[in-house]
Amino acid sequence: MARPQCGAIRLRAAWRGEWVKLLTGGPGPAVPLLAGLLIVAGGVALGRDAVDPAQLRLLGVRLGQAAVAAAGVQILAGEYGSGLIRATLLAVPRRLDVLAVKAGLLTALVTPVAVLGVGVAVIGLSPDAGMLRAATTSVLHLILVALLGLGVAAVVRSSAAAIGIVLSLLFLMPMLLRMLPDPDWQRVLYRLTPATAVQAITTTVDNSVLPLSPWAALGVVAAWSVGALALGALLLHRRDG
Secondary structure, three states, X not given: OHHHHHHHHHXXXXXXXXXXXXXXXXXOOHHXXXXXXXXXXXXXXXXXXXXXXXXXXXXXXXXXXXXXXXXXXXXXXXHHHHOHHHHHHHHXXXXXXXXXXXXXXXXXXXXXXXXXXXXXXXXXXXXXXXXXXXXXXXXXXXXXXXXXXXXXXXXXXXXHHHHHHHHHHHHHHHHHHOOOOOXXXXXXXXHHOHHHHHHHHHOOOOHHHOOOOHHHHHHHHHXXXXXXXXXXXXXXXXXXX
16 A cells, blocks of 8 residues: 555655645746747637637637647647756656656646636627537646647657647648549548548537547547657657656
8 A cells, every 4th residue: 555655746846846846947838838828819809700719719720739839849849958857857756757747737827727718719709519518628638738749749859849849739630642643542531540630620610621529629639649759658668768
């Protein structure tokens, strides 16, 4: 019975250390999160007379995902850039605890930002099932994108490289897929890229014409995020252990 207790104590200490670094170590992920909040909430004046007002109101989610991805990258890759990661790894002997605590901290930071930004964006709309689903999946999508940024940062350990990879996945992938000569492969791979998720999760009218349903599209983003975190955890354990 002692091991779980020791593990819990170890994680609590790591958790406190991450909060101390966040509060005393400069802006860190705070700047991109603030930018993300403003961008996501910026659609509040759109979509009043549109066929799909929720989709227009949530237009900021498409751009805001870049900001939360940058926050996810910065919370880990920023320490590699500054050299602070050496102190972090000395203070937390179990390398996987580092990633787990950072993922928890990132989720705790992004969740209220996403809820507030999306809530402001859709304020005044009729709270029907479609709007509530679009708002809920938008919040979950922003959290998952932030975790994707963290996972990629754990893999490449460079802020510039990690942000470049995540933004390519979120924005450039559809354009690259159009270069494929086989249209069948284009359709298959298009459904598997996280770049297609925003349109699916924010659309509340004629969802049947989309390549994936909203929840299936969110599942694709979740799979990318879990995969990136798993690979990052493996490399962190082997490379920095």
